[in-house]
Amino acid sequence: xxxxxLPFFLVSLSLTVLSxxxxxxxxxxxxxxxxxxxxxxxLDGGIGPSLVDxxxxxxxxxxxxxxxxxKGIVGTEMIAYEYVYSEEDRQAVTDFILDKQEGNRQTLRxxxxxxxxxxxxxxxxxxxxxxxxxxxxxxxxxxYTKRMFDGVLRGQxxxxxxxxxKYRFNVGGGGRTSIWVNGEEMHYTNDQEKKNTHFNKxxxxxxxxxxxxxxxxxxTSFSMRFYARLQRIEGxxxxxxxxxxxxxxxxxxxxGTEAKVVRKWIEGLPPxxxxxxxxxxxxxxxxxxxxxxxxxxKSALVNQTPSLDSRxxxxxxxxGQEISGAQQTVLQGKEFSLKSYESAxxxxxxxxxxxxxxxxxxxxxxxxxxxxxxxx
Numbered sequence: 001x002x003x004x005x006l007p008f009f010l011v012s013l014s015l016t017v018l019s020x021x022x023x024x025x026x027x028x029x030x031x032x033x034x035x036x037x038x039x040x041x042x043l044d045g046g047i048g049p050s051l052v053d054x055x056x057x058x059x060x061x062x063x064x065x066x067x068x069x070x071k072g073i074v075g076t077e078m079i080a081y082e083y084v085y086s087e088e089d090r091q092a093v094t095d096f097i098l099d100k101q102e103g104n105r106q107t108l109r110x111x112x113x114x115x116x117x118x119x120x121x122x123x124x125x126x127x128x129x130x131x132x133x134x135x136x137x138x139x140x141x142x143x144y145t146k147r148m149f150d151g152v153l154r155g156q157x158x159x160x161x162x163x164x165x166k167y168r169f170n171v172g173g174g175g176r177t178s179i180w181v182n183g184e185e186m187h188y189t190n191d192q193e194k195k196n197t198h199f200n201k202x203x204x205x206x207x208x209x210x211x212x213x214x215x216x217x218x219x220t221s222f223s224m225r226f227y228a229r230l231q232r233i234e235g236x237x238x239x240x241x242x243x244x245x246x247x248x249x250x251x252x253x254x255x256g257t258e259a260k261v262v263r264k265w266i267e268g269l270p271p272x273x274x275x276x277x278x279x280x281x282x283x284x285x286x287x288x289x290x291x292x293x294x295x296x297x298k299s300a301l302v303n304q305t306p307s308l309d310s311r312x313x314x315x316x317x318x319x320g321q322e323i324s325g326a327q328q329t330v331l332q333g334k335e336f337s338l339k340s341y342e343s344a345x346x347x348x349x350x351x352x353x354x355x356x357x358x359x360x361x362x363x364x365x366x367x368x369x370x371x372x373x374x375x376x
Contacts, residue, residue, distance in 0.1 A: 020095075027096025030089050037299075038077060043100055045303060045319065048078065049252070051097050054141040054239075060105045066094045098160075103230070103238035104212055107141045107157040110134070114217065117152050122178035122215040123185075127154050142242030143214060145224045155214040155240070159230070164206045166233045169240075171200070173225035175218025182210050202233065214240060253302040255281045259348040259363070261341055262302045264316035269294060272338075275302060275318065279346045280365040283320060284373070288338040288352060291331030296323040298369040323370065330373055331359055349376070 031043075038048035049057070058068050069090050072080035081090060110132040120126055133151065138144075143155040159181065161167075169179050169187045176190035181203065189198045216226050228240040253262050255277045262275040269285055273294065276284040283300035286293055297320030304316045333354035341350045347364040360376040 023092050024096050024099055026089065027092035027094070027099075030085060030093045031096055034081065034084070035093065040319070043097065045252075048076070052100050052102070054103060054105075055139060056105070056141070057139050059137070059139075060101075060141070062094055062098060065097055066090060069093055100162075101160040102162045104141050104157040104159050104240055107138045107143070107155060109136050109138050109143060110154040110156070111145075111149070112152040112154065114151055117217065122176065122188075122217075124180060124183070124213050124215075127215065140242065140244075143216075143228075143240060144242060144244050146244075147223055148220055149224065150220045152217045153214070153224075153226075155212075155216075157212050159210040159212040161205045161207055161210065163232065163236075165204070166202050167205050168200060168202045168231055168233060170229040170231050170237075171227070173218065173227050175216060175226060177226065177228070178215040179228065180211075180213040180215075181205075212240075251304045253277065253304060255279055255283075255301070257346075259343045259346055261343075261348065262304075262316075264302060264304055266302075266316055266318050269318075274341065274350070276348050276363050277302070278348075278363070278365045278371060280368055280371075281320075282323070282365060282369060282371050283318065284326070284363055284371050285318070286330070286350065286363070286373075288350070289336055291329060291333065291336055291352075291354065293326055293328045293330060293373060296326035296371060297321060298323055326371075328373070330361055330375065 039045060039051050043051040044053070045051075049055070056064075058064060058073060068078065070080060070082040072078045085093075110127075111134045112127065112130065112132050116130050117126070132154070141157065143153065145153060171177055171179070171187055171189060174191050176192065177187065178185060179187040184203075186201045186203055187199070189200075214228060218224070218226055224241070226241060230238045230240060253260075257279055259279065260277045262277060263273075264275070265271060266273065266275070266285075270287050270289060272287065272289050274286045274288055276286060277300065278284070281299050281301075283297045283302070284293055285295040295318075297318060300318065300320030302316055302318055331352070331354050335353075335355050337353040339351040339353060339358070341348060343349075347362055350361050350363070352359055352361075361373060362376055363371060363373050366372040
């Protein structure tokens with residue numbers, strides 16, 4: 001570089017960094033104006049889906065996010081904001097959302113026939129030299145294969161790193177696996193070769209976005225046994241493999257025009273708790289085994305599928321702003337037995353036996369952000 005051009009280069013770089021920082025700040029401002037109500041203050045979901053987990057039904061590229069913001073999503077509360085905000089503001093929100101990502105995104109899965117790869121060392125260049133059988137963008141950003149798949153897997157994605165540090169891959173399940181980051185091989189195993197040919201590097205990553213490639217082959221089996229995780233040595237793990245979510249889109253239970261009950265396992269609540277969702281978006285956690293209101297939330301909903309790599313084994317999540325002072329004893333007694341519950345418009349009626357005596361309680365909306373509960 002010409003030494004006389006260095007000051008100009010540094011000034012140009014500083015202006016670019018400042019411009020990007022200003023763009024993110026504007027994106028956060030617009031997000032706080034239009035997005036926070038549905039997607040939450042931390043982008044982890046509310047009325048709308050999470051914008052920081054691994055599942056992106058409508059795409060997680062800059063172009064796809066910009067399109068969703070601009071055109072809206074048919075059949076949802078997401079309107080077309082191209083008529084509300086300028087292109088610059090919509091791009092700023094897009095950049096703000098992308099800046100909050102962590103883990104692998106924009107995952108492209110390709111399948112290849114085995115024959116071409118026999119006796120050849122895996123590398124991205126090798127895969128580039130032959131056509132794939134199929135390619136698919138995966139909305140869940142976890143690599144998986146269909147049952148009894150007979151072939152070779154290539155996964156390509158963008159790796160979003162938020163915290164600089166030392167990283168490594170945790171890999172198991174057999175077969176042969178090669179993992180590359182920005183064109184450098186970081187992991188290699190092959191259970192048909194001696195272990196002294198294997199390696200798994202510890203490597204440093206700065207905050208930023210990296211190219212990730214996972215190349216894998218294993219014997220045909222009922223389901224893929226291969227698993228891989230990215231681990232930050234100082235703490236934190238991100239799954240690279242998981243389960244297909246086809247036909248199993250994350251299910252969000254929201255308030256409707258009538259009162260409803262959700263019975264799902266919520267961390268910190270007894271398993272027999274009734275979650276009463278009222279039309280004013282208030283949710284009441286009523287414990288049928290003690291006759292107590294344990295918690296209540298406003299702007300509430302229930303996410304029944306919070307875990308993407310093991311969806312049926314994790315608890316559901318209650319979302320909303322907790323209402324302070326909601327805890328109260330509704331019925332007193334030693335033995336409680338739920339008989340039934342039924343919705344009647346905006347209220348829910350719960351029939352229960354308390355020490356052998358039948359009781360009936362009513363849970364109703366109270367204004368826009370509270371509830372009332374009474375014994376009938």
